[in-house]
Amino acid sequence: MVNKKQIKELLNESTCSHNIEKKSSCNRAKPGATSGGCAFEGAQIALFPFADVIHLVHAPSTCQGASWETRESRTSYKGEDNTPLGYCTDINTNDIIFGGNKKLEDSIKYIIKHKNPKAIFVYETCVTAMIGDNMDSLAKRLEKKYSIPIVVVHSPGFVGGKNLGSRLGGIAILEQLIGTKEPKEIHPYGINLIGEYNVTGDMWQYTPILEKIGIKIVSTLAGDGRIENIQQAHRAKLNVIVCAKSLVTLCKKMEEKYSIPYVSVSFYGKRDTSNAIRTIVGAFKDEKLSKKAEIVIDDEERKLEKKLIPFRKILKGKKAILNTGGNKSWSIASALQDIGIEVVATSIRKATLEDIDIAKKYVPILMKVPANEQAKLIDEHKVDILLAGGRSLYTAIKKRVAFVDVNQEKKVSYGAYNGLINLAKNVCNAVNNPVFKVVGTTAPWEKTND
Amino acid sequence: MTKPLQINPLKLSQPMGSLLAFLGIKNCMPLMHGAQGCASFSKVFFTRHFNDPIAIQTTAVNDITAIVDGGDYSISEAINNITKKVKPDLVGLFTTGLTEVKGDDIKGATYLLKKRMKMVYVHTPDFEGGLESGFAKTIEAIIEQLVVPTKEIDSKKALLIPNVNITPIEVEKIKEQLELFGFKSFALPDLSDSLDGHLGLKQGALSSGGISLENIKNLANCSLVISVGRSVEKCGISMLEKNPNMTHLHFDSLGGLKNSDKFYKALMEFTKVSKPASSIIRWRKRLQDVLLDTHFLIGGANVVVALEPDQINSIVQTISEAGANIKAIIAPTNSMAINELTCKVIIGDFDDVEKILEENDLLISNFHGHRLTKKHNKALMLRGFPNFEGIGYQLKNDSLYEGSSYLLCEIANILEHHRH
Ligand code: SF4
Numbered sequence: 037m038v039n040k041k042q043i044k045e046l047l048n049e050s051t052c053s054h055n056i057e058k059k060s061s062c063n064r065a066k067p068g069a070t071s072g073g074c075a076f077e078g079a080q081i082a083l084f085p086f087a088d089v090i091h092l093v094h095a096p097s098t099c100q101g102a103s104w105e106t107r108e109s110r111t112s113y114k115g116e117d118n119t120p121l122g123y124c125t126d127i128n129t130n131d132i133i134f135g136g137n138k139k140l141e142d143s144i145k146y147i148i149k150h151k152n153p154k155a156i157f158v159y160e161t162c163v164t165a166m167i168g169d170n171m172d173s174l175a176k177r178l179e180k181k182y183s184i185p186i187v188v189v190h191s192p193g194f195v196g197g198k199n200l201g202s203r204l205g206g207i208a209i210l211e212q213l214i215g216t217k218e219p220k221e222i223h224p225y226g227i228n229l230i231g232e233y234n235v236t237g238d239m240w241q242y243t244p245i246l247e248k249i250g251i252k253i254v255s256t257l258a259g260d261g262r263i264e265n266i267q268q269a270h271r272a273k274l275n276v277i278v279c280a281k282s283l284v285t286l287c288k289k290m291e292e293k294y295s296i297p298y299v300s301v302s303f304y305g306k307r308d309t310s311n312a313i314r315t316i317v318g319a320f321k322d323e324k325l326s327k328k329a330e331i332v333i334d335d336e337e338r339k340l341e342k343k344l345i346p347f348r349k350i351l352k353g354k355k356a357i358l359n360t361g362g363n364k365s366w367s368i369a370s371a372l373q374d375i376g377i378e379v380v381a382t383s384i385r386k387a388t389l390e391d392i393d394i395a396k397k398y399v400p401i402l403m404k405v406p407a408n409e410q411a412k413l414i415d416e417h418k419v420d421i422l423l424a425g426g427r428s429l430y431t432a433i434k435k436r437v438a439f440v441d442v443n444q445e446k447k448v449s450y451g452a453y454n455g456l457i458n459l460a461k462n463v464c465n466a467v468n469n470p471v472f473k474v475v476g477t478t479a480p481w482e483k484t485n486d
Numbered sequence: 487m488t489k490p491l492q493i494n495p496l497k498l499s500q501p502m503g504s505l506l507a508f509l510g511i512k513n514c515m516p517l518m519h520g521a522q523g524c525a526s527f528s529k530v531f532f533t534r535h536f537n538d539p540i541a542i543q544t545t546a547v548n549d550i551t552a553i554v555d556g557g558d559y560s561i562s563e564a565i566n567n568i569t570k571k572v573k574p575d576l577v578g579l580f581t582t583g584l585t586e587v588k589g590d591d592i593k594g595a596t597y598l599l600k601k602r603m604k605m606v607y608v609h610t611p612d613f614e615g616g617l618e619s620g621f622a623k624t625i626e627a628i629i630e631q632l633v634v635p636t637k638e639i640d641s642k643k644a645l646l647i648p649n650v651n652i653t654p655i656e657v658e659k660i661k662e663q664l665e666l667f668g669f670k671s672f673a674l675p676d677l678s679d680s681l682d683g684h685l686g687l688k689q690g691a692l693s694s695g696g697i698s699l700e701n702i703k704n705l706a707n708c709s710l711v712i713s714v715g716r717s718v719e720k721c722g723i724s725m726l727e728k729n730p731n732m733t734h735l736h737f738d739s740l741g742g743l744k745n746s747d748k749f750y751k752a753l754m755e756f757t758k759v760s761k762p763a764s765s766i767i768r769w770r771k772r773l774q775d776v777l778l779d780t781h782f783l784i785g786g787a788n789v790v791v792a793l794e795p796d797q798i799n800s801i802v803q804t805i806s807e808a809g810a811n812i813k814a815i816i817a818p819t820n821s822m823a824i825n826e827l828t829c830k831v832i833i834g835d836f837d838d839v840e841k842i843l844e845e846n847d848l849l850i851s852n853f854h855g856h857r858l859t860k861k862h863n864k865a866l867m868l869r870g871f872p873n874f875e876g877i878g879y880q881l882k883n884d885s886l887y888e889g890s891s892y893l894l895c896e897i898a899n900i901l902e903h904h905r906h
Contacts (some may be wrong), residue, residue, distance in 0.1 A: 068544075068567035069564075147491075467733065
């Protein structure tokens with residue numbers, strides 16, 4: 037069953053300043069004015085990256101049918117990568133009338149028999165929550181019978197949005213998995229990476245650097261994650277939250293339960309990456325480690341600068357406007373500045389108050405309604421590049437400036453030092469591409485192009 | 487033990503089909519009645535598929551409204567909030583599994599809002615049917631609730647009702663063929679005007695084009711209604727209920743030489759034209775030539791097709807004319823469209839596709855076929871939903887003489903390319 041008290045607690049997550057300001061609107065999606073994903077999607081984002089676990093979605097066809105194999109979470113797991121796969125009980129009318137438990141049980145048994153996974157995560161969704169399937173007791177019974185972990189994630193979409201879903205996923209892991217296995221030895225500089233989903237391999241841009249310094253990744257939630265590692269997460273010395281507000285509660289609970297402190301970092305751009313490394317290392321209060329870190333950072337930054345030289349030549353003096361949501365409003369801005377671009381304005385349309393505070397420090401103009409403001413700003417400031425989602429493409433064409441789809445980062449990594457090279461490449465390609473001017477030319481039967 | 491679950495589903499849900507149908511109506515706001523996630527997933531899905539913004543809103547049912555509200559509140563709230571920002575000509579209201587389990591009275595809810603907003607409602611639970619039925623049910627609802635009955639006939643007016651698999655460019659091409667016979671042609675829905683991938687002010691708040699509400703209301707005086715695909719045959723019949731004097735021509739498929747012949751023959755008979763436009767004659771000859779040019783490559787190929795039923799039927803008929811060995815077809819849902827095929831028919835998922843792929847050469851399926859064909863080193867022709875990586879899906883024409891020619895060339899080239 038969905039635990040009402042727990043949901044309330046998760047919604048009131050105190051470190052989310054957005055919540056204090058406008059509690060109700062933050063919690064409840066408005067009919068007819070909502071665009072975000074549901075709790076199930078949040079749980080999917082947070083937990084599907086465990087590639088050695090089979091993720092069984094107890095639902096009719098929309099939840100998983102529309103969403104499997106859509107994320108670029110990478111794994112180095114050698115067995116069958118379950119992250120992109122779509123397991124679904126595909127509830128039908130019959131199950132609605134007689135209950136879906138039987139189908140769920142059969143499905144779990146089928147998976148165990150044919151796929152022999154290390155664990156199974158079962159996701160509750162709207163319809164199966166509504167018809168009241170008792171998934172918890174079923175999972176417990178089968179877990180005993182087959183001796184593999186069967187984790188139930190209560191994530192029906194109607195309880196809330198993606199962030200809440202990620203939290204629910206995190207809590208399920210905390211309550212049902214963390215601490216169920218002991219490591220052979222405890223590493224003095226062991227960390228858990230929380231909220232890092234290794235999209236396009238982001239994580240691999242910086243984990244080798246951390247390892248070089250002497251830090252050990254004990255477990256991840258859940259990018260390139262393994263069930264065995266997360267079971268031992270309670271023996272790490274530090275929790276590192278990566279660019280995600282949604283799992284603070286989990287970290288707090290782990291602090292209470294296992295006395296593991298946590299830090300929050302972001303790996304976008306040069307400055308943020310170096311700061312992130314310093315924050316992580318600093319938490320261990322170990323001079324030797326800090327010294328080592330400085331040497332490594334210095335070395336990495338120097339290597340990066342060398343690689344950036346040809347791009348800097350092209351990008352020197354270029355001005356850009358950034359129109360994207362959430363923490364990207366400042367993290368990509370900072371990355372752009374790192375490659376020598378002047379960021380004239382950024383959008384704060386979908387940003388939290390915290391994000392806005394940070395964005396202020398990076399960018400002079402904050403756009404509240406970018407759709408109305410960006411065209412004018414392009415003219416006023418003689419902007420060269422618009423970085424935005426596909427919807428703004430038309431503005432770029434009309435204004436004949438280069439356009440970079442910010443969602444490209446879903447295909448190539450913009451993370452850490454090397455990700456900056458990818459970003460610089462993409463921006464340079466756009467700046468050099470004649471396509472925006474060609475498309476913007478006037479048709480023979482038109483007078484002007486406006 | 488038969489497989490109790492879906493592993494890597496081929497199936498797409500009814501509400502998603504409904505969404506697409508509403509997107510072919512001009513200035514329409516599709517409104518999904520359910521929790522927020524279904525709308526979000528569907529939006530992202532079709533945005534990636536079409537590479538264009540997709541208009542959709544949700545009634546955002548939550549754990550409180552799920553229990554205390556019979557739908558009225560969230561639906562009327564949604565209309566309030568939508569109209570604060572945009573002025574749709576029509577709101578297309580369709581349900582999801584959640585709101586069907588709750589048993590919401592959407593007819594009643596739209597009735598209460600009658601004065602404030604023009605609406606069409608349709609029941610599309612996602613624990614029943616699939617993409618094709620959701621699309622078809624929505625067309626039926628639009629016809630039933632919007633088209634004004636008449637007995638009059640405008641002999642120059644024809645209506646096309648495509649199934650969900652017919653691409654935007656195909657809709658346009660078929661409409662053009664009707665125009666070659668002197669008709670003013672309409673399509674319900676008309677994706678050729680909205681999701682054809684044209685450059686425009688793509689804010690995506692409302693559908694960016696399609697058949698207008700006015701034109702839908704006045705469809706009953708069409709002399710001819712043409713339905714293409716088993717899934718929408720009933721929609722053609724519903725048109726007859728609006729005007730018994732209308733003629734309904736139904737085609738299961740417009741793929742291949744024989745089906746195209748049937749289509750043009752029927753049009754010639756109806757319009758009493760003895761010789762069609764020269765481009766039609768020319769394209770038939772080109773298709774004949776393509777059939778001969780490609781038969782050698784296609785003739786030896788063992789093919790597996792995993793798509794929606796109507797599209798399976800259409801492609802199978804086209805490539806069978808060039809001698810392809812259809813080894814098996816896999817469909818997400820059952821349909822008369824595939825019951826008559828003589829090859830192995832499986833109602834299943836990509837797990838079933840994978841089991842069968844090993845002994846065959848070519849898979850015709852959607853984006854999810856990528857991983858499988860790569861893993862097993864087989865050729866892949868991309869069709870259907872979703873097509874996440876490929877570009878230009880909306881410009882793929884597989885219909886009639888012209889489209890069949892393109893399709894055969896494409897397959898032959900893929901097979902040849904894969905051989906090396
Ligand atoms: S809102 Fe509910 S039914 Fe829709 S995708 Fe999310 S969990 Fe599934």
